[in-house]
Amino acid sequence: MLTETVCVALSAGGLAIAMMTAYRRRFLSAARIAAYALIPIGLAMTGILGWIEDLVFHPSVWLGFVLLGVSWLLLTATRAVERRRQGGRGKLPEGAAGRPVNGGRPSRESRGRSGRKPASDGDDFSDIEAILKKHGI
Structure with a gap:
């Protein structure tokens, strides 16, 4: 019973403030204050x-x-x-931002001068090792 009384008092006070705000011709603020003022009485009436x-x-x-x-x-x-x-463990080396080093593209050394990747893939691990050494890992 006490909580319902407090809620009614809060709502009445809030509505009085909303009326004073509306008297000053600030209708948008008055409507917002009235909406907040009706919440306590609504909670009391619903049983929440x-x-x-x-x-x-x-x-x-x-x-x-x-x-x-x-x-x-x-x-x-x-x-x-x-x-x-x-x-x-089991992950590719990553840069500081969490993206793969070189954006996932093969490095220039692994592609060769012509821009194409060489036929042997044995140099791929040496490139990765060089990158890791460069970053101190």
């Missing part, structure tokens, strides 16, 4: 406030939120540890 009271004033509900937070932290921590352990 009872659910909110049960949510706020029961320790078991807060314990449930704490447990959800702990589970989220555990999941996040295990993902971070897993990523750190993998250390990028």
